[in-house]
Amino acid sequence: MPEYVYVKDRQAEILNHVVEKVLNRALGKGAAEILFEYLESNHSLKKFQIAENFDSFNRALEQYLGSGAAALERMIAQSFEMAWQDDTGNIDLTVHQKIAKLA
Numbered sequence: 001m002p003e004y005v006y007v008k009d010r011q012a013e014i015l016n017h018v019v020e021k022v023l024n025r026a027l028g029k030g031a032a033e034i035l036f037e038y039l040e041s042n043h044s045l046k047k048f049q050i051a052e053n054f055d056s057f058n059r060a061l062e063q064y065l066g067s068g069a070a071a072l073e074r075m076i077a078q079s080f081e082m083a084w085q086d087d088t089g090n091i092d093l094t095v096h097q098k099i100a101k102l103a
Contacts, residue, residue: 011084012051018080019050019057026072038064 023032039045043060050057061069 014083015051015054015076015080016048018083019076020047022072022075022079026075035061035064 020032023035026032027035036047039047039050039057039060043056045053045056045060058069058073061072065072
């Protein structure tokens, strides 16, 4: 597999985990699950598809949360940056361990 495909897949994997972790932390697990259900039923967007459809995710988040979406988008961006930097520097940790370090 070419390295750029691995990097893209790895980034998507990390971003999907970051989104879930940030939403759970910011909204609470129950509210985050309701949001994920909304994304799937109203935007045909499943959890594991968020990274590949990030613009659609952001638009759906803004429709659902209004101005509150901006704060979550910043939290996701900051958490992703930290997770990606950590991933490239500490490849011995699993994605779950790296995301857990953000909480």
